[in-house]
Structures are given as C-alpha cells and as structure tokens.
Amino acid sequence: MPTPPSAEVPAPAATDVAEIDRNLNRMAHLANHSREHGRLREQAGIPLERSAVVLLRQIADSGLLRPGELANLLAVEASHITRQVQRLQEAGYVTRVPDPHDRRAQRIRLTAAGEEAVVRIREVKCHSMRMALEDWSPQELRRLASFVDRMVDDLLAYAIESDGGRGAAVPHPTP
Helix, strand or coil, X not given: CCCCCCCCCCHHHHHHHHHHHHHHHHHHHHHHCHHHHHHHHHXXXXXXXXXXXXXXXXXXXXXXXXXXXXXXXXXXXXXHHHHHHHHHHHCCCEEEEEECCEEEEEEEEECHHHHHHHHHHHHHHHHHHHHHCCCCCHXXXXXXXXXXXXXXXXXXXXXXXXXXXXXXXXXXXXX
C-alpha cells in the first residue's frame, strides 16, 4: 500500500520518480500512437478503432460487467461505452446478457468472435514485446514484470485512496 506523500522528498527519489513518469508518458504515447494501432490492426486482422480494442480487452479482463461499470473502469462517459458496445455488438464481437441479480440491467459479454479478436490482439502485442525485449534475460524479464505489476497495483491503490474510495479498481488482467 503506498504511503501518503511527504512534504520533503529527497532529491534523488524525486528525480527517479520524474524519470519514471516521463517514461510512462513515452510508453503511453507509443501504445496509443495511430501508426502502432494501424500495425496492430493489420497484423491481428482486427478492423477496429483503438477505443474498441481497449474496450474488448477490458471486457476480456473483467468478465461480465454493466456498461456503467465498464465506463468507470475506463474512466470515460457512459454514453461513450454505450455507443462503442453498440458498434461492437453490430460487428459480432459482444453481446448483451441479462444481469442475474437485476433482470432490468444487462451485462456485456464477448462472443466467440470477440474472444478470438482479443486472442489475436494479445498475440500480436506479445510478439512485438518479445521481439523488442529479446536481448533481456529471463531473470530480467521476471524482475521487470514484478516491478511493473507492483507499480501498477500501488498507483491504482493510491488513486482509489486519494479519490475517497469512489474510483473503480481495475482488475488484474488474466494472461
């Protein structure tokens, strides 16, 4: 669990944190760059825009959720999710199923085509990462995975804590 920020952060730690932040921004830019998405679309054979890919992956990681819950997880407006789910449903990637606890509500589920799309997207993404990190040893990759996992968990916990518990936690994705 992260500790609250102190008034005095030693200079080396502040510099390290600034460098981590800078590199996270670089990674986010790379991950969201239109050329990168175009390459992903082409290699995976998935004709979807970036936001649809993000939504498919979130549904795969989270399981059956209501559209409002998906909106909270992705920090977007519910209307955006509603439109995107409608497009994905028309394309055959998702379906709506009744909520077993509230028959008036619906949850979103991947179809077989949606599951296949997520598998192909993950394969392409993992292949690219393996190629980029091919000079790393298995031990280095394990350490990196451990540190990244810990960092994301701590950042999410801090975000939820600083939001007074109102924020939704992003579930840990399944492999």
